[in-house]
Amino acid sequence: MADFKVNILGCGSATPSLRHLPSCQVVDHRDKLMMIDCGEGAQLSMRRMKLKYSRLNNIFISHLHGDHCLGLPGLLSTMALHDIEGTVTVHTFAEGAELFQRILDFFCRERTYDLRFNIIKPEQGIIYEDKALTVETFPLYHRVPCTGFIFREKPKLRHINREMVDFYRVPVSQMLAIKEGADFVMPDGTVVANERLTTPAEPARSYAYCSDTAYNPRVAEAVRGVDTIYHEATYADDQADKAAQRGHSTAAEAARIALEAGARQLIIGHYSKSYNDESRHLAEARAIFPNTIAATEGMTVDLN
């Protein structure tokens, strides 16, 4: 199975319905889980999708509308009841950190893990980094301050050609440098080009989350070159006026962003409850950007 994927836990808009839950996704990168937004019901959706609380250490909140974060108190309380240890970091705006700290201090005084808040800003850039991945913010254009997130794998290591490194007697101490692309210098000074010793690394992939936002070409600039883009598509063309009024996008606008950014695939979501299904959204997006997927609860999308 892919070691970089995104699980869709909720892809409805503000009002939950019997068809869609409020916004929540879980990025799984080499078994580390990172949640993006945490609408009401997120804790239950994690159980439903068999995503373990113990692997979740980072939660990224795009903006402080209830449908993107009201699942946080319940999730964090339940994690304490499950004796989760280690550190759980919530990346959010200052006023969200203050409010959630207060709510958690009220409802979840006895925490088994260390709860931290990382205060972020949309224009900040990299807000999280581990050995294999970075997460960066970029501004979205909604009715309230809102940030997108780009999950970017770091360059991966090249694969050693075992026969060749044996032939040239490359010492173990040099192996990491070789995997990172260095040439090998033999004791007699002869240089062996890295390409003779290795085969190329898998490409580093990236995933951008863009919700909630009006259509804005600056979003396409911010996510240029990202492989997979999730972009909100609250409305179809028939309600383009509402999209503009409310700081949301149509499916066609989401597709234009993916096209302008040069993405490989587009996932749409955050559907208004005024639609009975997403066939219009999907048709209108695919007319502009064919490789479009309509998000649905329980879906896992391979990001490799």
Added chain:
Amino acid sequence: MADFKVNILGCGSATPSLRHLPSCQVVDHRDKLMMIDCGEGAQLSMRRMKLKYSRLNNIFISHLHGDHCLGLPGLLSTMALHDIEGTVTVHTFAEGAELFQRILDFFCRERTYDLRFNIIKPEQGIIYEDKALTVETFPLYHRVPCTGFIFREKPKLRHINREMVDFYRVPVSQMLAIKEGADFVMPDGTVVANERLTTPAEPARSYAYCSDTAYNPRVAEAVRGVDTIYHEATYADDQADKAAQRGHSTAAEAARIALEAGARQLIIGHYSKSYNDESRHLAEARAIFPNTIAATEGMTVDLN
């Protein structure tokens, strides 16, 4: 259909599972909806059970543990998005009112309805009254302050015997008094006993909600004479020690309360997630109080 019933929206304990949601019930009295506790997911369960937000004007919170009230911000926000009008009153302890007021002022600034908090105390007595019903509090015995609620129908009107009131020429102006049980005095001074003019009213029914609480005979005293009792039964006998430690009850203890109180029927719920089903709870309760029902999500119990 019955004009007094209770809908079970959630009957699990602190940790939601794929089998049970956190605590939430909706009492329906003559089409007025009154919610008791509001665990995460309550708003969605209302939709699932086709209970209209527009009919919900009172929410009663038993205590300030997250599994009994964390659905409140989402429910109240969604009600504003649905343009609900009128007044919505949340009956809760002072510190809950303060916190929820702050959360709602943050996430749901533009309310279409008037949100009020009624500060209650467990030992208070009647906290709500309308034409046909009262709601009163009584103390429960949990780890934090906790209140039970008794929903009590007011005495109902007797039924007019049309033939008899025509025969005695009872004027319309006297009819309400007759329904309330008055005798009729004829113009010549003859007294016609009420029993000749009417047939008996339906009995006034009552419903008590007891969660969360350790077993305590004072609970039985408080709910003596109530027709239907909901009493928490977090554990079966095999975990009686945990029940005592954590301020909860076993199913057998719930049944003892119903027996001591002289109830007509008992509903048990608030099951620990450590059980795969409620067969033990039900068997142990029925051994003491045969007319026991095991609550489950989506169930409606007739209170008439």
